[in-house]
Amino acid sequence: MLAAQEQQRSSTFSEGEKVPARTWRNMPSFYNLTGSRCNGCSHLEFPKAAACRKCGSQDLSEHSFSGTGKIETYTIIRQPFNEEGMAEQLVCSSPYAIAIVRLDEGPMITAQLADCEAGEIAIGKPVKAVLRKISEGGDDGLIRYGYKFVLA
Amino acid sequence: MEKAGIAGYGAYIPRFRIKVEEIARAWGRDAEALKKSLCVNEKAVPGIDEDTATMAVEAGRKALAAAGMPGESIGALFIGSESHPYAVKPTATVVAESLRLSRGLFSADLEFACKAGTSAMQIVYSMVRSGMIKAGVAIGSDVAQANPNDALECTASAGSAALVLGSENLLAELDATCSFATDTPDFWRRQEQPYPKHGGQFTGKPAYYRHVSECTQRMLQLTDSGPQDFDHVIFHQPNGKFPVEAAKMLGFTEKQLEKGLLVRQIGNCYSASSLIGLCSVLDQAGPGERILMVSYGSGAGADGFAFRTTSLLAGKRPVPSVSQMMSDNLQYLKYEKYIMNTRR
Structure with a gap:
């Protein structure tokens, strides 16, 4: 992002407006x-x-993209990250898996693997994209929805 | 007036389950007594990042794919739930954007306890029949809430079902629909309260049984039929006892009920309960079969529908089927993990 563009954007949106604007x-x-x-x-x-x-x-x-692909590689993260004071709280509990998925059409995409345990995951396994909650700013914040992958 | 019916359907049940034994263990209660009184063995539990909107998207995507219709051809979307993620901000727009429905969409969120999904069907059905839209989507979706250690905790579950209603390429024609409603205070949840309250025994005779049987009798009159004329019957399933008793009372057999009776394994998915039952019947029914569905929503009302399947049904079944979602890749949770997943 060009610095000038970024500056323009931050002057257009206040702190409180940034999450809805970015989400949209x-x-x-x-x-x-x-x-x-x-x-x-x-x-x-x-x-x-x-x-x-x-x-x-x-x-x-x-x-x-169709949302189908295969696990290229992955890692298991055991560190809980929803620290007090984080602006946006991610909706997941540790341990959780982050994978690089190669989509059937070619490009690679980094995303969380939802609904699975570490033992079920393996390189090469087929996955498909689903819509899940990504983050929510506490009890009164905006819920951000987005893609995660599940084992197909 | 246009003929109308189901052009596509799709159900979604999360992979997580908790057994009544595990809930009973956590609270030191008698599992066998709970199972016997509720006739429920286990229930579906959402993933930590699932809610009414995400499950509605899963069911909606399946239903549109089964219908073979692009999102732009859909003119209306109504979503019934008692667990819409926001008090103010529609679930319908999140789902419409994800399903890439037309921008001129008629849409809204509905609430009528467990029958809001079938209310959505009646709205979309009447829009199709009036010629206002060519096709629309009705969804029932819920992540049901229950007060910990309430008997309700053994049944309140999660699931979603979507129907594409239209006038062409129908897999089932909708012959008739009717409703029956009275002010009956059997179950309620006040604004900003996390858990509902209910009238215990009062939820039976004056509430569920009265409304379901009045509505069923009206449907039989409306379609000039007797119970024996239907191949399948689906009633709302708050527990394993009520729909079985209602069927017996109204003259239906266990065989007519069995294909759509899922509550023992998945619990009560509230707005999605009778609709997932319907999806399960459609997964298994042959052509030219007649289906009666009667939903129930506390507070209280019931919606009845009479369907007749067509020869297109066999070619329009979504994958995975309801029975696959009830048997494949299930993951059983401990009570602690269940609480993490359902905390809102």
């Missing part, structure tokens, strides 16, 4: 895995790119 801006990618397809060389990317990483073209259109 990310909805297509968070809800439906919407990335981009290069109209020149057909290269697919997630998240959405401003220019094609492969051929540099800026002629891109939106592409929503």
